[in-house]
Amino acid sequence: MFENFSKKEFEMAISNPFYCLETVAEIFTDHHEPLISEQQWISANANLIHEIGPDRWLALLLENLKGNYLTS
Numbered sequence: 425m426f427e428n429f430s431k432k433e434f435e436m437a438i439s440n441p442f443y444c445l446e447t448v449a450e451i452f453t454d455h456h457e458p459l460i461s462e463q464q465w466i467s468a469n470a471n472l473i474h475e476i477g478p479d480r481w482l483a484l485l486l487e488n489l490k491g492n493y494l495t496s
Contacts, residue, residue, distance in 0.1 A: 441489055449491030 426434050437443070460468075473481045487493070 441486060445486065445489060448489045449493070451491070452489060 426437065429437065469481070476484075
């Protein structure tokens, strides 16, 4: 499937959770004003990955996308 992909295309495909989820929580399809910038999010999550490890972080990301996130 990936043999004709560039390195960037391969990385984007592998990192896309679409391939392992049936659906995402409806909240993620709604337009909204971001609370922080993308760079702030990346920086905070790079730190969190360092603290908890990539496996735990990825599991948490999938849980969030499924709708299992904090609401308050």
